[in-house]
Amino acid sequence: MDENELSQFRNLCRENDKGYINLQPIQRGGILPPESKKVLQSYGDGYSLCDFCFTGRMDEIENPPVSKFIEFFSKFVGMDVSIPTGSSREGARLIISQLASRIPKGKEPVLVLDGLAHYSSFLAAEAAGVSVVEVPHDGNPTYLLQVDQYAAKIDEIMDSSKQEMVGALLTHSDYLYGNVTDPKVVGRICHDKGVPFILNGAYTIGIMPFKGKHVGVDFLTASGHKSMASSGPIGMVACASEYRELLLPPSQIKGDWSGRTFPHKIHTVLGCPSVYGAPLLTLMSSFPRVVERATATKWKEEVAKARLLAGELEHIQGVMQLGCKPHEHTLMQFNTPAFQDIAREHPKKGYFLYRELKERGIVGIFPGMVKSIKLNTYGLSRKQVQYVARCFKEIALEHGVDVSPA
Template sequence: MIYKRQNKNKININPIQAGGILTQDAKKTLIEWGDGYSVCDIWYSGKIDKIENPQIRKFIDEALPKFLGSDIVRIIGGAREGICAIMRAVTKPGDTILIDENKHYTTVLAAEKNDLKVIEVPNSGHPQYKIDVKDYEKLIKKHKPALILLTYPDGNYGNMPDAKKLGEIVSKYNIPYLLNAAYSAGRLPVSLSAINADFIVTSGHKSMASSEPIGILGFRKKWKDILFKKSSFYPDKEIEFLGHYQKGAPMMTLMASFPYVVKRVKNWEEQVEKARWFSAEMENLGFKQLGEKPHNHDLLFFESPQLYKISQKHKDGRFFLYKELKKNGIYGIKPGLTKYFKLSTFAASKQDLQKILKTFEEILRK
């Protein structure tokens, strides 16, 4: 049975999709490596990260550590799996960890899985919901957390807290610092060493133009034996991910897109400019952008009581917005939302965004 995708060649402003759209090279690579265990065609040792053909070893040992400013990287299923593994490695059940209120929900699930108490650094509330990293310090003193986590940026408002300043603060306390870069690494330059963090987790399918599921866990080498304890029975195998390395099509698309991703992070300022311009235009239409202003990321959150008002009378109810946008070849705002919604300007060109603005204008006029 062949499954076709409906939303081909449409304008995509879906926040969870915009950074994970495959490059042309990745598409061509994908079809080569689709079979299960494809990268094991020529496989000498039991170690996926030592495969030389295709050149996985070099990618993992050299290219990715350089890109993320980390000593070592592991390819994993996604950012959440990395967060959970780090928590397991550096905490004991019952420990307290300190995270930001804007965290992804999976941070809390990972803490629950590891029986950890969670203390949140609150955001500034409506309308900007900002995290001031200076607020970590008093909570560090009070709670002596076993781990500190910062979401950079969060997936709701796209707020970019000062990760580097938090690195300076944390360095005084000898507490491991984990940066959740699922929505940053692959879109903008992020360096573990520049930020002075211990761990970084990234998402290939969220921000590195890769097929899911794939992510990267980067870390300082001092954590290697703690994170990746070897089996007592299979001295070659690491326990945490059960001897598993993410590979196959996700791995090969990550590699195929990588040169393009390296290039695109250099153009991040243009992306920010585009997001700011779009936000301003949306505000001109009467929508209110929540989160940081001026904004520093392509993830944008809008409040739009006018659309909510329309939805209450419209024959399609709360799905009217989705349908109107669809009619105009635009998708990515969650069906059913009107009063609040988020979107990303990352994958859309300025021309696409102009079309979106025009569509919103027409919706409001009708």
């Protein structure tokens, strides 16, 4: 490799980090506050977290206060046991794999999950050798999950002589439409039937109030880089106390020649969680702000701004917000047929919308997407939301699209 080839990796700088209003749906909840950006630089070196690791377990480090953070996180989400993971999806893989290990040989392990579950939930099941059965939603345009069907799906599997329930998984807020599903119903169904209940909180934990055990959750996954103002990759997994040994069992292996053993290591995470520096420290640094912002009052304010934008965009001919109404999350998807019509004749095709928004200081809409768009308003000011609405309307009007008066 010569210098010309290597030069493309030098002085990398993110283009969209220059004062733009960022609507990227998976980034709004993960934006770092100033103090965490300083921590990111301070702990950027490899294994920087391990300066004072005296027990060989990252989760037991006291300086910086990792062990205390884990304790506080459990209280924050209303669970008994927590541990960092590489991501929310890694947490799901760990949970499903361990639950599947209890299924007797000769039985097909099955996970019941919602029809809007993130693709990684399906892959976590696949990695564990687990089949999936989906609970349907009601389709376009609301995509509301038919939560009562969890009971029927679970009963079908429990009545089968060939299948065995691993657990039931619910996505608290889905990544496509931002529908928030109340976990209480699923929690009650699972506990009535003796089925472990897993909640994917990647898009909710850290931005809205939540207490897991209050709604019957046995296992919880959360995402630091999606919803807890931290750099990635970082997630958290939590469980009720009765599942501690299943989820985080100590190593029992012994070398046949050396006799070496590692009884203080957790074998399901290969010793200790693989988040040895900046991702975990930014999560810890941002945690006080996360606790402050994840209140009912502040979440109500955030949802109000999202509804404001949705109402304004629907003044544009043909634009329709998908998912439940009134919306309960800041992540939203819209059908935008007028922008698709413009793209057919525009020299930039579907990229025109991205470019024209960027000229106005707005990024985050996926380049080339005009048939439908996803965005997220979390953390934006009301003034910024109003400006975004005005820009979308201006673009529509400039291209001859009708915009009804407010």
